[in-house]
Amino acid sequence: MSARAPALEAGSAVPQPYRVIARHTDTADTVTLTIEPDAVPLERFAPGQFAMLTAYGIGEVPISVSAIATPEQGRARRLVHTLRAVGAVTRALHAARPGDVIGARGPFGTTWDVASAVGHDVVIVAGGIGLAPLRPVLHAVLADRPRYGRVVVLIGGRTPADLLYREEMAKISAAGAEVAVIVDQPADGWTGQVGVVTTLIPPAHFDPDRTVAFVCGPEIMMRFTAQALIARGVPAPRVRVSLERNMRCGVGWCGHCQLGPLLVCRDGPVIDYAHSEPLISVREL
Amino acid sequence: MSADLTDRVSALPFFAGLAPRLLRQLCAEGRLVRYPAGKRLFGEGGDADRFWLIEDGSVALDLRVPGRGDQVIETLGAGTVVGWSWLHPPYRWSFGAATRSPVQAVVFAAAAVRGRCDTDPAFGYAMLRLFTPVITERLQATRLRLLDLYATPAPAGRS
Numbered sequence A: 001m002s003a004r005a006p007a008l009e010a011g012s013a014v015p016q017p018y019r020v021i022a023r024h025t026d027t028a029d030t031v032t033l034t035i036e037p038d039a040v041p042l043e044r045f046a047p048g049q050f051a052m053l054t055a056y057g058i059g060e061v062p063i064s065v066s067a068i069a070t071p072e073q074g075r076a077r078r079l080v081h082t083l084r085a086v087g088a089v090t091r092a093l094h095a096a097r098p099g100d101v102i103g104a105r106g107p108f109g110t111t112w113d114v115a116s117a118v119g120h121d122v123v124i125v126a127g128g129i130g131l132a133p134l135r136p137v138l139h140a141v142l143a144d145r146p147r148y149g150r151v152v153v154l155i156g157g158r159t160p161a162d163l164l165y166r167e168e169m170a171k172i173s174a175a176g177a178e179v180a181v182i183v184d185q186p187a188d189g190w191t192g193q194v195g196v197v198t199t200l201i202p203p204a205h206f207d208p209d210r211t212v213a214f215v216c217g218p219e220i221m222m223r224f225t226a227q228a229l230i231a232r233g234v235p236a237p238r239v240r241v242s243l244e245r246n247m248r249c250g251v252g253w254c255g256h257c258q259l260g261p262l263l264v265c266r267d268g269p270v271i272d273y274a275h276s277e278p279l280i281s282v283r284e285l
Numbered sequence B: 001m002s003a004d005l006t007d008r009v010s011a012l013p014f015f016a017g018l019a020p021r022l023l024r025q026l027c028a029e030g031r032l033v034r035y036p037a038g039k040r041l042f043g044e045g046g047d048a049d050r051f052w053l054i055e056d057g058s059v060a061l062d063l064r065v066p067g068r069g070d071q072v073i074e075t076l077g078a079g080t081v082v083g084w085s086w087l088h089p090p091y092r093w094s095f096g097a098a099t100r101s102p103v104q105a106v107v108f109a110a111a112a113v114r115g116r117c118d119t120d121p122a123f124g125y126a127m128l129r130l131f132t133p134v135i136t137e138r139l140q141a142t143r144l145r146l147l148d149l150y151a152t153p154a155p156a157g158r159s
């Protein structure tokens, strides 16, 4: 399993008011919000953890942190979330503008446990919005670059217009990480690769015996990606995936996010593939 | 055939597991080629008389769509093979293919390879064992893409 969530505060049950201080449009349906507390800041988040974000009057949804802002006295003065508008709550959060107030509870869930990859090659495989929860892993590794082996980032998207953080990924590539991008549906002028993200795995340059892989995206994509990584020789316990289930309490009380023996909000979302494989297996396509 | 070509082909994982005798037979029908970017290798419906092992560069499989030109369906990079329609009648390409970047590849004469498959069952069986996973992997990839995994989910009730 990945690193367990730290002990929760009583305040985890009550959304704290956070004000939007910046809103960056990433794609047509995705924005990155930077928020600051109006009152009590939450505890510091770690890569892989999520907050329950409230659009007041509409509802609350789990959203991972997509960057870790520098903490002040151990607290998350700022939170950064990248979210895609898919339904009522995410649409309302997507519509939030600088100055608007939303609610935030957290930090919740297990972490990517980036430190356990020290001395290893790091392989990050992202599908669609899945790059958002993985971005803090990349930031942490690049901030401490000499302690890691090769850094490989494999990104799959629906169309070129849906790709997140394009400028940042170009910079990371220029800085020496191996970044490969593939889309399902090319647009005119796209000169990059076309196909599924799993096809990026065989030619990528990493040593499977000394690799830790971090995978996030739609569940089926994670399953096929994990299988492709294991086929290349990465041990299943060193393939980590981030699971998604509908959530309510976020703290292991309501059972809403149950997946087999696990509560994803507490035992996940980050789980190694050795443990998650039997839980997310789907019938053969 | 040169020893150089055999070395090059066996350096890529695709044919690396082939027994030396079979590898030599295969390479007897191959030659090294270099193409500039934008070179059409074959068009949909044409004779599937060759196949390629890409050493370097990228090739796009495409399909001509009326009113939209050649639509790229998939790109294939170094280490992969382009073309398996030569294995089965009617030996015609189902898609087109063009280079996306300068490409270095080994091209094989399909009819000659097929002839060897017919006369030497061990060789034929080895070829089938190598190419069947290519076919199933591409089918798997196509099915995954049909699911349109990254699309905006359709509205649904939540418990």
Ligand SMILES: Cc1cc2nc3c(=O)[nH]c(=O)nc-3n(C[C@H](O)[C@H](O)[C@H](O)COP(=O)(O)OP(=O)(O)OC[C@H]3O[C@@H](n4cnc5c(N)ncnc54)[C@H](O)[C@@H]3O)c2cc1C
Binding pocket: A050, A059, A061, A062, A063, A064, A065, A082, A083, A084, A085, A086, A087, A088, A089, A090, A091, A129, A132, A133, A243, A244, A245, A246, A247, A269, B153, B154, B155, B156, B158
């Ligand atoms: C731990 C965790 C971390 C997450 N991190 C992020 C993140 O960083 N950025 C982000 O944009 N989203 C993230 N999500 C997904 C996000 O929580 C959902 O998109 C959100 O709950 C949808 O709520 P809604 O009210 O907007 O849409 P709803 O009206 O509830 O749903 C709209 C449609 O989206 C579908 N849907 C709902 N949830 C999901 C889901 N999790 N995956 C796929 N389809 C879904 C529904 O079936 C429905 O068809 C995360 C989810 C979890 C569990």
Ligand code: FES
Binding pocket: A246, A247, A248, A249, A250, A251, A252, A253, A254, A255, A256, A257, A258, A263, A264, A265, A266
């Ligand atoms: S969301 Fe309530 S137990 Fe997980």
